[in-house]
């Protein structure tokens with residue numbers, strides 16, 4: 001079962017992804033992690049990717065898609081794809097490659113939250129330096145007092161992400177609306193099983209709803 005997780009920055013995708021992967025044994029496929037792994041292992045794709053990154057260029061979609069599809073395994077395996085596709089062109093190329101490899105998207109989870117809430121979440125947020133779990137700051141000094149609650153992080157400190165400043169938050173939300181949100185309708189038109197998840201709720205409640213749609 002291949003599941004795609006879509007949603008704007010601040011919707012809580014990372015938190016839900018972690019719950020899905022931990023509770024139901026899904027393989028977590030994020031393009032950032034995948035690129036790092038391929039480059040580290042010096043695989044053929046990793047070397048190609050590295051040559052682009054060394055020049056300060058983005059790795060072309062076709063290589064990213066190749067990596068994603070390769071890591072899916074067979075149709076019986078359970079995968080969660082986070083952070084891809086980010087636009088229609090990537091969605092189309094991914095589809096083509098999936099068909100070639102006799103693979104398919106089984107489910108798209110679309111998490112939605114209104115802009116006002118996203119802006120408030122992202123502007124008062126810090127993340128664990130190790131696991132990226134977000135923490136809401138009630139006042140700025142709290143950043144020195146809070147440490148990560150996850151046992152595997154061993155009290156890691158939290159920091160504000162560079163792109164969580166107001167200008168960059170506004171830009172990320174508008175990029176999402178212009179480029180990524182159309183992907184939601186693209187999948188609806190293709191008759192891919194897509195569910196809209198109201199993500200302006202407590203995270204356990206969201207996870208309970210998501211769980212109803214997953215193969216567990």
Ligand SMILES: [Zn+2]
Pocket residue numbers: 128129130131132133148149150153156
């Ligand atoms: Zn942590």
